[in-house]
Amino acid sequence: MKPRLSLFLGRAAALAVATSFVTTTIATPVLAAEPALADTARQIVIVGLAADEKENAEFLGEVQRAVEEHVNAEGKRDYQLKDPNPILNAGGEAQDRQNIATAKGFLDAGQASMQAEDFEDAVDQLGSAVNLLETSYGVLEDRSVYQSALLLLGEARRRRGDKAGALQAFRRAATIKTDAEGLSDAGRALFAQAAKELESSPAGAVQVNTEPPYAEVYVDGKFRGLSPRLVAGLAEGSHIVSVNKVGFARTSKRVDVSSTKMAHEELKLEPARRALLLDELKPKLAAEIDAAKGDVPVGGAAVEELGKLFRTETALIVRLEGPETQKSLGLYLFHTETKRLVSKVEIAEVDWSFKNKAAVDAAVKRVFDVNWTEALGGEVAEEPDDDGGSVTSEWWFWTLIGAAVAGGTVAAILLTQDDASPPPYDHDGSGAVVFQF
Structure with a gap:
């Protein structure tokens, strides 16, 4: 009976296939299991109010990482970071998205040709898919699609008798750390050869x-x-x-x-199509932050427009000022629908000479220490503090003066992060290719 080949491009890790054939699975690797998303998780966008300088870009990257890694008391992520780029360049990525959709069509056609044992046509279809995915790789959200296409292309070339071409495809797959466990025995052997050659490559x-x-x-x-x-x-x-x-x-x-x-x-780099909208909001956001005072501080029209632009109910505004190695930091957490400033953290000085990751983590943890029911006007019981006062009387606001997070014994545990530490919004996804012989 002819071999049957099925491609799954979702994120599911477990695949159940009822068949009389032997079934093996090619699963793309996941670097680490990230904490689950809480049912009550809120979408959030981060907006930086800072000069376009390298140190500020590094600092904002650390804030993004800390937001992505933040978990609640149950160990679940309570905020889902929203990538601003697709929204800011809406319409400008139409060709890339068309490329990706077309590539998936070529993948389907390649599978059909593999099933029909027309390996010549399969190579053509899968090669076209790989080329399109590489052209639009920066916009590709699920990188496992590209990994799967490379494995399928390598297998198709091998079945056609093109060993050199198969090695080339498998080498690319090995370069991006693809798991080839589910290839045929001959395919795995060829993949192992490609991976070995890659290791010894100049x-x-x-x-x-x-x-x-x-x-x-x-x-x-x-x-x-x-x-x-x-x-x-x-x-x-x-x-x-x-x-x-x-x-x-x-x-x-x-x-x-x-x-x-x-x-x-x-x-x-070409400006995103809607970048001007965000640029015009930034000075207005800064003014609304300065004006947000009182027992129930609120922003204004700019905060509301920010929520509409990114279609998110919460926004974290990050204000950075100061020289390269000493930064003043302000974190301002808004609920965009009500325009309420629900929490803020201000640090007069953060030593940025060694990329003060611990200070950023502490500040993000503090700004997210929010009772959202109370923040949005719900009734909650007050808890007296040691002085008999109300802990909730200052629920929305903490101000940190000086570099306390960076000083004293805390400095001994501060971690330095180099430029190779990835931002949070880098997500590869996982998928699988199922071969049935």
Whole structure:
């Protein structure tokens, strides 16, 4: 009987297939199991009020990471970070999204050809899928689609008798850490050969420059720092460079890396189509933060418009000022529908000479220490503090003066994070290819 091949492009890790054939699964890897999302989790967007400087971009990246990693008392994530880029460039990524949709169609056609044992046509269809996915890699949300396409292409080339072509596809799959456990025995052997050759391959480098600078640089989906950035230690061969900067269109490019000559990529970023809307809101947001006072501080029209722009009920405004190594930090958590400033944290000085990750974590934890029922006007019982006063009388507001988080014994546990630490909004997804023989 002819082999049957089914492709699953969702995130499900377990696949149940009732069949009389032997079934194996190719599952794309997940770097780490992240905490589950709480049922009451709120979508949140982060907006930075800061000069376009490298240190500020690094600081904002740490805030984003801390928000993404924050969990409630039950160990579940209580905020779901919303990526602003697709919204700011709505319509501008239409071609990329069409490429991805077309690529999935080629995948379906490639599967049908594999099932019919028309490996010549399968190679054509799957090769077209891979090319389109590489072209629009920076916009691809589920990277497992690309991993699966490479594995299928390698298997199709092998079945056609093109060993060199199969090795090339498997090498790309190995470069991006794809799990090939579910390939056929012959396919696994060829994949292992490609992975071994990759390990012993000479290394090269690529210099990535962008205009404007301080864009996030990714190579094969892995965060490598901010531009301008020299990325070294790359195996010879093909790699995908992607760059991402809020307010600009995401872009990606395939780069050939050699051990004998450093590659250079000069990328000019195009403004996102709706970036001006956010730019116009920022000074208004700053003014509304300064004016939000009293027992029930509220913002204004800019806070409400921010919620409508990103279609999110909460927003965290991050204000950064000061020189390279000493930053003043303000975190302002708004409920955009009611415009209420439900929590704020202000730190006069944060030592940023060593990327003070612990100070950022502490500040984000404090700003999220919110009773949302009370914050939105619900009735809750007051809990007296040791002085007989009300803990909830100051529920919405904490002000931290000085660099207490960074000083004294706390400094001994502060962690330094280098440029290779990934931002939070980098999510690869997981999928599977099921081969039935």
